[in-house]
Amino acid sequence: MRIGLPRALLYYWFGPAWKAFLQEIRLMPVVSRMTTKEILKQGVRVGVDEACLPVKVYLGHCLNLMSECDLLLVPRIVNLRKKEFICPKFMGLPEMVKAAVTNEYGPEGKERVLVWKSEHRSFWDAPPALPDYLRKLAGPGKIKTGLHRAKQVFREYRALLHQGYLPDEAEEILAGKNVHRREQGAAGLGVIGHPYCLYDHFLNMSLLTLLQRREYNYAVFTPELFSEEELSAEVADLAKPIFWTLGRRMLGAVRALRKKHVAGIIHLAAFACGPEALIGELIRRECQSYGLPLLQINLDEHSGEAGLLTRIEAFLDLINTHAHRREGIGCG
Amino acid sequence: MKKRLYLGVDVGSVSTNLVVINEQGDVLEKLYLRSEGNPIKSVQKGLAHLGETIAKHTLLGVGVTGSGRQLIGRILGADLVKNEITAHGMAGLFTDPTVKTIIEIGGQDSKLILVRQGTVVDFAMNTVCAAGTGSFLDQQAGRLNISIGDFGAIALRSKYPVRIAGRCSVFAESDMIHKQQMGYPLEDIVAGLCEALVRNYLNNVGKGKEILPTALFQGGVAANAGIKAAFEKELGFAVKVPEHFEVMGALGAALLVRESKMENGEETSFRGLRLCEAEIAIDSFTCSDCPNHCEVVTVLIGQERISGWGDRCGKWQHLAKEATG
Known part of the structure; x- marks a missing residue:
């Protein structure tokens, strides 16, 4: 089963961890390619006027992924930290995605959108936040080990960013590739x-x-x-x-x-x-x-x-x- | 005696300007040409004009600025390619060392440059909206059926300028037509348009910026006395229009290349006056090697393919380099 992960919005924050989670539960993550003109155009076309540019880019990535995956994993992120918020558009993201894919692929399109609700308390340890569907796919007991692995990768990823690697470089390092440290100016x-x-x-x-x-x-x-x-x-x-x-x-x-x-x-x-x-x-x-x-x-x-x-x-x-x-x- | 000269070129959306200065920075020749959608032709025409001066004396360097600076810079073989903000700042400071604010309004661009103690400390440019630029005035003059050259003089005759919505040129039109139908005299409408432009500029480009005297007003629109008056009314102090206001970008580019040549002493890479007659062709296409679909431009002078750009991957820039060795 191929699960699509749009390379946009908080993918740059969580991406490698989501990927690791899916791999751990034996599902194949398919990450969209870097944003292109085509992706942006698609996103602008289907996005509502009120949406900001990054949300439109996200929608473009979703449409682009639809033909390459069976299911699209869309997070519903409420906050990243206690007593703090991120923009409410992140909460409404799954609905915007559903509307966009329904426009393009009809009602069946909507059925292919998997929503993963997460909050600061429960990113990596609250199974109820995960769609039942995914749990059935993964099999008993798998989700827990998957989330455990995700948490681990998340920490490694953030540590690489602290060291000054850019997200795409950090992703390559996590994938076991050799990344040359960029020479930095004075x-x-x-x-x-x-x-x-x-x-x-x-x-x-x-x-x-x-x-x-x-x-x-x-x-x-x-x-x-x-x-x-x-x-x-x-x-x-x-x-x-x-x-x-x-x-x-x-x-x-x-x-x-x-x-x-x-x-x-x-x-x-x-x-x-x-x-x-x-x-x-x-x-x-x-x-x-x-x-x-x-x-x-x-x-x-x-x-x-x-x-x-x-x-x-x-x-x-x-x-x-x-x-x-x-x-x-x-x-x- | 042979003079040692520097050439500055400003390739803008509406006009292409050329300035020749001597080593002291005095303007010896200046040209203000309409770009008319073909900056290459304009530059060739300008060069032909200046050909005699350039051939008689020694040209030590060429500096290019303006929105078309990359293209023209490569064609000319410029020694220095600089953004318009730095160029205008340089020219303003050279013209009046006490300057604190530079207001520059061109065809489709408007800029605000803040200078303190002889250095640029902040700047702003108009974004996607052209309502505070020369094109806005051009358009409105066309609708009122008056020449843009008379615009300023007509505005100055007004005693009671009418208030026109200047936020957007589309709304300005409907507002202006309404005022005409109400029977307001032409000069009051024209003066109202000047005030609308200034209001738009100050709200848009000048938002949150500290505008202090001495203020220089440069760019093509500074020729319009009505706008100058409207700025003075809104700001509450006199605004100076420098002698070479319409070619300040080109002057700045010339001054900047003069500065760099005096420092490094290198010979100019200018391709020479043969460019006036040369067949210059642009070849552009959409590269479809990857989903980025970059719009790639390459330039041919005669048979020689001099450069390519516009590609995100750098492949075409590279190819062009190989082709020219």
Whole structure:
């Protein structure tokens, strides 16, 4: 039985663990390929207007996977941490997927969507969250060992991200492949955003690779480089806690990055993301108070590479001049 | 005596501008040409114009900026290809070292560059909306049946500008027609449009930015006295329009290449004036080797395939390099 896993949204957070779980219970995971223009187009076509760009990308991945798998595993993620939330669109994701596949494949399409509800308490240890169907498929006792394995892989995966590997590199390492450590430039640059904006190379037009290319040669730091504890500690003094997990991590990352003496911060946000609109403003104020150069970029399906490149180039020129100034070379 | 010159080229959506400066940074020649959808032709025309000056003296470097900078940069064999923001910042700072704010409004782009103590500290660009740009004015002038050249003078005659919804050019039209039907005089409508553009620019591009004097207003739209007046009314201080406002991007590119050549002293890689007559062809296609479907562009000068780009994998850039050795 082939189970489809769309490579979008929180796949970048949980992916390898989900894969390990399925493998452990003798089901074959089929992960969609990296986002392509075709996938994005499909997603935009079937997505409701109100959905943000990453949700549309997710739908595109689902449609793309339908012909390659028997069942589609769609998580219903309520939160990632106690007393915190992620965007409610993650809760409504299975319904959006069902609507999209019903449009394309008729009512039978909907039957092929498996919903996996998970909460911070029960990611890897609460069998009731799993669809009965899956339990029957796996056989008695299997689910428990599967979840145990998933938990293990999840920890290994997150540990690799802390070490500075990008999600696709970490996945390769977990699969037993040899990954060369990228050479990092001397100057540090922070790139923050939701994981599915940062690590979807198509959506952000390979920004991370671009910044590490020889002509720019930056060491790129993302929020995933820091542990959950580090990031929470950074924002512990806020008058009111930020209850969006991903947003809290971003603001925490700004503070942690400042201590790493990065030359500047690039904030990648997705079009029509609600929480991002609020956190973006907090990030702006934070950077302003430190005098830390900040570039905020909004990604949408109309984004041309030209506009993005112009902004990035101008921003790098700007922080270069700043760096020279600090060293007393003087420029401009 | 042979002068030592630098050429700056700004390839924009509406105009293609060329500037020749000497080693001191003085503007010796400037050209403002309409791109008319064919920037290559415009640059060839511009080069032919400047041919005499360039042939008589020594050209030390070529800098290119603007949205078409990659294409034109490769065709010209430019020494430096820079984004418009850095170029405009450079030109503004060179023109007036006390500058704190640079407002640049071009055909389809508008930018805001903040400068403090002689360096660019922040910037913003319009996103997908063109309601705060020159194209918006062009369109409205067309609807009012007046020439864009007269726009500013007409606006200045107005005593009581009408309020027009400037958020979107589509809504601006319906609002403007309504005001015409209500019987408002032309100058008040034109002045209202200027204020709408400025409001849109400040709300959109200038959102959350600290706009301080000295402010320079550059780009093609700075020719419009009505917009300048509307900015001054909204900001509450005088806005300066520099002498070379319409070619500031090209001036910036020339100044930047001058700076880099003075540092490294390398010879220019400019392909030379033969480009004026050369047959330059663009070949573009959608690569279907993978699902990315990149739009790949390659350029031919005569028989020589000089470069390819637009591909995410780098395969075509690579091929072009091989082809040219």
